[in-house]
Amino acid sequence: MWQSDAELFLEELIRLEGRGSHTQDTCFCGSDEPSLYRCKDCHGVELVCRQCVLYTHQWQPCHRIEHWNGSFFQKISLKSLGLRIQLGHRIGLRCNKPTPASNDDFVIVDVNGVHAVGLDFCGCQTAQVHVTQLLQVHLFPATTVKPKTTATFRALEHFQILSFKSKVSAFEFYQTVVRLTDNTGIHITKACFFYSCLLDNY
Structure with missing residues (x-):
């Protein structure tokens, strides 16, 4: 057939x-x-x-x-x-005092790859701390001090199930995500601390 x-x-x-x-x-x-x-x-x-x-x-x-x-x-x-992710406000609304991530160098690890994104924290008087703003949109920061790397909750849940069912290590999962980003190995977006984030939390 x-x-x-x-x-x-x-x-x-x-x-x-x-x-x-x-x-x-x-x-x-x-x-x-x-x-x-x-x-x-x-x-x-x-x-x-x-x-x-x-x-x-x-x-x-x-x-x-x-x-x-x-x-x-x-x-x-x-x-x-030109896409900017604005935290602390509804999607589509901009903050009056947006605070770009340190050096405007923010990375999100998702199930489909490692993404360099433009991300602004809310800088309003009533704004939550940066870690809270990230967690509220399902982004798990790799560090609590000036976070520049996160993993989506979806990526962490995906890794958790894979590790339960097929014994995939954190290193193997991370390498798979890197390959999905660039299978040539030429243009790798840095995702500092992500590997240790996986080990520490799962």
């Missing part, structure tokens, strides 16, 4: 490497911006403009985005597109 359908599967897999059937030059939102972006983690492969990809990913800041450069798709970070 598979042999008779092999050509169909191959054709569709090759189509997904390029723009596929999505050859429109403008975004469905009607803006004048070109539709050059797609998300590897969202359902569907529609191409959208920069503004749409930023708007929809306020709720999914750890998704992996690709940019069509005219010849092929390249990985691009939401941070480089």
